[in-house]
Every structure is written in C-alpha cells, then in structure tokens.
Amino acid sequence: MKTIEREIVVIGAGPAGLCAAIEAARAGAQVMLVDENSRPGGQLFKQIHKFFGSAEHMAGTRGYEIAGSLARQAADAGVEFWPDTVAYGIFKEGVGLVRGEQGYIVKAGKTIVAAGGSEDPVAFPGSTLPGVMTAGAAQTLVNVHRVLPGRRIVILGSGNVGLILAYQLLQAGADVAAVIERAERIGGYGVHAAKIRRAGVPILTGSTVVAAEGTESLERLHVASVAADGSVVPGSEQTIEADTLCLAVGMSPLTELLWQAGADFDYIAELGGFVPLHDSRMESTVPGLYVAGDVTGVEEAPIAMEEGRLAGIYAAEACGRLESAAAENLRAHAIERISQLESGTGESRKRARHKQLNDMQRSCCGKEC
The missing domain is CATH 3.50.50.60 (FAD/NAD(P)-binding domain)
Incomplete structure (x- = not known):
C-alpha cells in the first residue's frame, strides 16, 4: 500500500467529474481524476445521438464528441487522469484506490464524488x-x-x-x-x-x-x-x-462511497431514491467532501456538467486556489445555466431539489457541516 498526496481527488470521469476536474485544475489546483474505465467520458461514449439545449451545453453535438472534447480540456488543464482505477473507500486517512495490483491511500485536501448512477x-x-x-x-x-x-x-x-x-x-x-x-x-x-x-x-x-x-x-x-x-x-x-x-426503467444514484464516508442522506423518489444531502456549494454533510452529477440525483448530462463545474469551483476556492471575486463570477454563470436547464424539468423535480437543500440545512443544525 502506497500513500500519496493530492490537493483534490475527483472520483468518476463522466460529464460531472470531468467538468469538476477541469474547473479545479484551471484554477491552479493539483487534481487527480480517477475512473474504473480505461478512458474518460462515462456514459457519453455510448451516446451517438445529438444533444438538445443551448450552444453552451453543446446542443447538436453527439455524446461521444462531448466526451472527447471534455477529455481534451482536462488534459490541457493539467488534470492527472488515472484510468482503470477503483475507488473502494473514503477514510479519515484518505481515499482508498486500487490500480492493477497496487493499492493506494491518497491524502486529499478535498474530494469530489461524481460516481454517477446505475440502471434499475x-x-x-x-x-x-x-x-x-x-x-x-x-x-x-x-x-x-x-x-x-x-x-x-x-x-x-x-x-x-x-x-x-x-x-x-x-x-x-x-x-x-x-x-x-x-x-x-x-x-x-x-x-x-x-x-x-x-x-x-x-x-x-x-x-x-x-x-x-x-x-x-x-x-x-x-x-x-x-x-x-x-x-x-x-x-x-x-x-x-x-x-x-x-x-430502460430508470436509474438510481451510485452512493455507496458516500454512505461509507458517513454522509447524510434523504429518500427523494423524484431524484432516483436515496440521495446525499448537500448545500449550494455541492458540499455534503462531511466537510471537504463534495458531490456532483447523478450521484446527487439522476438528471440529464448538461445539469450534471454544471454541478461538476460548481463542485470544482468551490473545492478550488476552499483550497485557496481562487480569489473570492473570481470564484463568485464563475459560480454565478454556472448557477444561471443550471437555473435555465431546470426550468424545463418540471415542478416536481424543482421541489425535490429544494427539499434536498432544506433537508441539508436541518441536518446541519447543531453540528459542523
């Protein structure tokens, strides 16, 4: 077992994880991105259809093309990508990884879980x-x-x-x-x-x-x-x-790592079942542990991407890599894009997201979150 150190570890190289890693690395953070697959992109590589939405969310672009674009952006930003790597636990000592026959404990300043979802x-x-x-x-x-x-x-x-x-x-x-x-x-x-x-x-x-x-x-x-x-x-x-x-009967968030890490959850059917509570910074009830994408509740890829960007921005700021003014400018744009995307998701999903934030506030009452 080897022990190594990284400033930010992102678990999951789908659309949310890639966007989180890109934003944090562009801010100057040392970012490790791990995924059990051999290449980044997650489910996007299976998607040959063209996406809907706005130009900001690559409307008219096929899923595998979006995956390729994000992977290039991550490489250009200096993200350290570990393919074929399994994250098996998040402990006080660090993030547990296995790559090939070698085990690692990664002491991370901040951890972002973007593990996605699984089919029901x-x-x-x-x-x-x-x-x-x-x-x-x-x-x-x-x-x-x-x-x-x-x-x-x-x-x-x-x-x-x-x-x-x-x-x-x-x-x-x-x-x-x-x-x-x-x-x-x-x-x-x-x-x-x-x-x-x-x-x-x-x-x-x-x-x-x-x-x-x-x-x-x-x-x-x-x-x-x-x-x-x-x-x-x-x-x-x-x-x-x-x-x-x-x-094709639905998906559920892949939350095992977050359960093991001690995060608080709530059952919200509209979001796919048990989802981790998080605040507006995408930080869970475990300090320094951020979440993004389908692991927070099953959504379309463009929303997952924006949640990833938010998580990356906040994690980089918490590491001292972003000045408050610069971070606020980046956040404002991401939040505006999320608001535009959620305007088409229906009232039930909006209420579900609102409940998730409210339950987070109640969960943190009387304890440090």
Whole structure:
C-alpha cells in the first residue's frame, strides 16, 4: 500500500467529474481524476445521438464528441487522469484506490464524488434468461462495439433512454417489436417517440412484461395491461416473440462511497431514491467532501456538467486556489445555466431539489457541516 498526496481527488470521469476536474485544475489546483474505465467520458461514449439545449451545453453535438472534447480540456488543464482505477473507500486517512495490483491511500485536501448512477433492474419470471439486459448494455454493444444485441428486440420503458435506444437499434438494422410502458403516458420527449412511431414501432402504454420464456435464452415475452391500482388486468395477456429485452426503467444514484464516508442522506423518489444531502456549494454533510452529477440525483448530462463545474469551483476556492471575486463570477454563470436547464424539468423535480437543500440545512443544525 502506497500513500500519496493530492490537493483534490475527483472520483468518476463522466460529464460531472470531468467538468469538476477541469474547473479545479484551471484554477491552479493539483487534481487527480480517477475512473474504473480505461478512458474518460462515462456514459457519453455510448451516446451517438445529438444533444438538445443551448450552444453552451453543446446542443447538436453527439455524446461521444462531448466526451472527447471534455477529455481534451482536462488534459490541457493539467488534470492527472488515472484510468482503470477503483475507488473502494473514503477514510479519515484518505481515499482508498486500487490500480492493477497496487493499492493506494491518497491524502486529499478535498474530494469530489461524481460516481454517477446505475440502471434499475426488474424482476419477473424469466428475467435472468440470456437475452434480458439493461438498456446501457445494449447501447454499449451497438454504439461502442457495433454488435447488435439481438434481432427482434423489445424495450421495457419509454423514457428518453428507452426511446433513443429503440431508434438507434432501428438504425442498426434490428427489428424493434415494441416499446412497453407501465404508465399511461410515455415518459420521454415526444420527438423521440414520434421517430419510432413513424418507423412502425408500437408503444404499448399501460402495459408491462409479466414473464419471459425460452429454452436456453429468451424466445418470447408475455405482456399484459396494468390497472390503475397497479395490478395486471385478467385476460389482457398477449405474447410477443423476441430474442432480446432491454430494460430502460430508470436509474438510481451510485452512493455507496458516500454512505461509507458517513454522509447524510434523504429518500427523494423524484431524484432516483436515496440521495446525499448537500448545500449550494455541492458540499455534503462531511466537510471537504463534495458531490456532483447523478450521484446527487439522476438528471440529464448538461445539469450534471454544471454541478461538476460548481463542485470544482468551490473545492478550488476552499483550497485557496481562487480569489473570492473570481470564484463568485464563475459560480454565478454556472448557477444561471443550471437555473435555465431546470426550468424545463418540471415542478416536481424543482421541489425535490429544494427539499434536498432544506433537508441539508436541518441536518446541519447543531453540528459542523
């Protein structure tokens, strides 16, 4: 075990972590960015579609192009990138890392956790058959490795991830048999739904998969209508022949490191489940431990990027690398961009974020945060 020192350690090299590292390094901080993958970018490398939004958030640019741009900016800023590195704990002694066969304890002045989120599973009879996979796994196969996950595919979930995946599979030559959504309305943008509907793909709302069957791998799915109380409607079952089912039913923050570090949490369903409490500086209830991106609550990539920028700015300022006036100018621009992005997320998510900040204030009453 080796012990080393760095001014700021950023865990996770997705959009939030990259932006945090870039801002802190540009301020003059010594920044180490670690990720378990071999290259920075996180989920962006799976995303071949063009992003919506403003020019500031790279609208009209494909996800993998954004990843490449951020990686170059990080290198130009002097960020020290450690690929293929697992962060296994945050201790009083420092951040625990494993790279290859070597273990490290990194004594960090400040730590930023941008670990992202993980896809939610669904359990039903046959859900462990080969051919049943997450949407992210399918995106990795088709968009990164150029391999179709199957020939006749069903998507479970009509959020943006499911709808975009359905269109990408169609472009790659797959037969998308259906998109199935438990709710009565699609969860993603209408523009994505319109594309796959024009291609003749049915979107079965108010429905769910009740079972999967196959001898050695998936061969067919049993789909049924769902009543208002969540129960399956008797007699509504239909069979869809398919060799692949892609699960796109949501994500949850990857918070294990923060639990282990002793951060306080709250359960906020709109943000994906248990989320770490943080203040307006993106600092958790553990002093010197900052959070950004989907680990704070599942959002779109542009919001994750801005949260990362905020965390990087505040961490650099706390290390004495930014004058207050310069930090305030950078913060103001990032906060304004976040406000613009959140204006389109809906009132429920705004209330959820407000609750997260309020609960942080209550958690810190009577103790040092």
